[in-house]
Amino acid sequence: MFIELDLQSETPIYAQLVDQIVEGIASGALKPGDPLPSIRNLAEDLGINLHTVNKAYNLLKQEGFLQVHRKKGVIVQPDGMPGVTEAFEEKLRQQLRSLAAAAAVRGMTEETFAQESRSVYRDTITNRGGEQR
Amino acid sequence: MFIELDLQSETPIYAQLVDQIVEGIASGALKPGDPLPSIRNLAEDLGINLHTVNKAYNLLKQEGFLQVHRKKGVIVQPDGMPGVTEAFEEKLRQQLRSLAAAAAVRGMTEETFAQESRSVYRDTITNRGGEQR
Amino acid sequence: MFIELDLQSETPIYAQLVDQIVEGIASGALKPGDPLPSIRNLAEDLGINLHTVNKAYNLLKQEGFLQVHRKKGVIVQPDGMPGVTEAFEEKLRQQLRSLAAAAAVRGMTEETFAQESRSVYRDTITNRGGEQR
Amino acid sequence: MFIELDLQSETPIYAQLVDQIVEGIASGALKPGDPLPSIRNLAEDLGINLHTVNKAYNLLKQEGFLQVHRKKGVIVQPDGMPGVTEAFEEKLRQQLRSLAAAAAVRGMTEETFAQESRSVYRDTITNRGGEQR
DNA sequence: GTGGTCTAGACCACC
DNA sequence: GTGGTCTAGACCACA
Structure with missing residues (x-):
């Protein structure tokens, strides 16, 4: 995983997560339709709380950057990113x-x-x- | 006073204050040596607590944008702003x-x-x- | 806790706190990475207000002697103390x-x-x- | 006069005065029996308040570094400085x-x-x- | 009148 | 539970 957290930063962990996922999408490291780790997995990998990952994913979903499927799990928005609102x-x-x-x-x-x-x-x-x- | 606060915003009041004062300096509305309102005055004007103003002033002081002058009160840094560190x-x-x-x-x-x-x-x-x- | 305050002293409480914590680090009683009591705990132990402890911790943080860690709370700077500036x-x-x-x-x-x-x-x-x- | 004040220092003006006079005595620039400027004069020279100078002189008198004569004005202690108490x-x-x-x-x-x-x-x-x- | 310090008590975001 | 923020109200040192 390409995510690095700074636990003593003043920006909350969930926000760091959000930022880095967005950067991942921007850079092309994450492409539309690509799967993201499950909440549980990512939380464990990063050694952080489930809630934190959940919060980040939810925010990204709300903004339209992710889709949460019951079966496929979490994937990068395949149907076109939101534009410049x-x-x-x-x-x-x-x-x-x-x-x-x-x-x-x-x-x-x-x-x-x-x-x-x-x-x-x-x-x-x-x-x-x-x-x- | 040219300061407008959004008390509902998620960015803390003191941070809004800091931002707007910096913008004031950047725009030239506040010039080096210019006095700022006293903590209590500004707090009253804005309808906030004096500690909040105090915190903002202190942050700006330690960043080198303001000076707390024994006689003149709080003034905009007259001896040259800090550079691009x-x-x-x-x-x-x-x-x-x-x-x-x-x-x-x-x-x-x-x-x-x-x-x-x-x-x-x-x-x-x-x-x-x-x-x- | 090894901290003793003189509430009558003319040196402010927060400054006494700062001094004693620095002395604690210098003496080795506090080692890099060691946790410090939570703001509220320490305040209660010492019979003072949490804001006073908070101020001391903050000063030590900006001097680089402490870190505020998202998970571990407040700890003694583990990544090397600031040098002689x-x-x-x-x-x-x-x-x-x-x-x-x-x-x-x-x-x-x-x-x-x-x-x-x-x-x-x-x-x-x-x-x-x-x-x- | 050899006194330089820093009006934006966090050490109070009266304390700066005390320090610098003591340093003057230590360096020999001020010798036992030497006259100091009158409160009024010094205050005016430095552009500060009478009270401030007065406070400094009083502290130095109490510590035994100065004598205040009704006629000679303020002079450096001629009868031997206080020792290491x-x-x-x-x-x-x-x-x-x-x-x-x-x-x-x-x-x-x-x-x-x-x-x-x-x-x-x-x-x-x-x-x-x-x-x- | 100024800033500096301290208290008591509250709410919130984060984890 | 943690630190972060805000409020209301008080006293003091300084100038």
């Missing part, structure tokens, strides 16, 4: 605003900030094509 | 990664994402250079 | 300067002052290396 | 303990700590012989 745009902007302000105050230029964004996006996407290790 | 870069990247992944999965292109970042940065900065005095 | 050297010197001046004025010789420092250091360190497990 | 030893040790622990935890050796103490003592003493500038 109004709500998402709003959330994205709000978070970017906070980051941009902090960056600007510290003297980071618009150019650098945009480059940084672009480069991070590319990195995220780029591992596409299959490390599952 | 290693730690900040790391935090910025980490947050961008999460945003970029979510954007990518939803089909937002690299170009759009970078443009969005740039545009938000610009908005944040705007009105820098000439108001209020 | 520029800032620490500065703070140390400043405090020593004040002490040295007072000592000198009262007629304490350089030799005695240095010996005193050495001896206190040794006392602090003593019992390092082998108790409690 | 029990109480002073205690206070010194307590403060050194805290410093030593912090130093030890950060990996500073006994030798370095003692050297540091000695060197700071020497610096404090050394300017002896008259810069009044």
Whole structure:
């Protein structure tokens, strides 16, 4: 499994899970229709609580990134990912605003900030094509 | 005062305060050396507890954005803001990664994402250079 | 617990807590990875408010002496203590300067002052290396 | 005057005053019998409140470092400085303990700590012989 | 009047 | 159970 948790991070474990699964999908490591480990398995592998994994999967299901089948178990949304909704745009902007302000105050230029964004996006996407290790 | 709180938001009040003050500095609405309202005043104005304001001010102090001056009270750091530290870069990247992944999965292109970042940065900065005095 | 507070002292309770925990680490009574009492437990044991303990723990966390672990609670930094930073050297010197001046004025010789420092250091360190497990 | 205040330090102004006067005596810049500026003058020079200077002078008088004459004004104790009292030893040790622990935890050796103490003592003493500038 | 400290008591998210 | 956040209300040192 490609998930690494930081137990002393201030971001809750379930959120780290969510993030990393989304990153997995973005990078192509997880493709539409791909199965995810069962709640029980993943929890055990990572040494964390069932509730925590459950919460993460539920959030992802609600957002439309996962499907939970009674038989197939949990799989990556095969019927097309949700698009760029109004709500998402709003959330994205709000978070970017906070980051941009902090960056600007510290003297980071618009150019650098945009480059940084672009480069991070590319990195995220780029591992596409299959490390599952 | 230019601060607006969303008491229902899941981001803690003190964090909203921190964000908005940083944005205030980034936008130039708050300039180095400018005084901030006293803890009690601001708390009363916003209808929140003084400890909450105190926490926000303290965080900003330890990050180097504010100074607590024996005579002038709390002021915006006059001796140069902290620069782009290693730690900040790391935090910025980490947050961008999460945003970029979510954007990518939803089909937002690299170009759009970078443009969005740039545009938000610009908005944040705007009105820098000439108001209020 | 090995902590003793002087509630009448002019040094704030939270600062006494910080000092004593650092001394505990220095003496080896607290080893890297060791758990500390929960905020509420310690507060109750010491007969003080939980916020006071919380403040002390937080200060120690940001200095890098403690970690707040999602599962284990609060533990002594297991990944190596922070080293002798520029800032620490500065703070140390400043405090020593004040002490040295007072000592000198009262007629304490350089030799005695240095010996005193050495001896206190040794006392602090003593019992390092082998108790409690 | 050789006094420099840091208005955004967390040590109160009156304490900074006390420290620097003691350092002045230790270094020989201020000799027994030497006059100090009047409360009013010093307050004005430093741009601080009368009360603050007054408090500092009073503390120094109580400790026996200064004399306040109705005619001569404030002078450095001419009749011999107070010696190393029990109480002073205690206070010194307590403060050194805290410093030593912090130093030890950060990996500073006994030798370095003692050297540091000695060197700071020497610096404090050394300017002896008259810069009044 | 300022910030700093402390208390008592509450709710919530996380695990 | 844990830490994190928030409130209400108090006292004190400082300037």
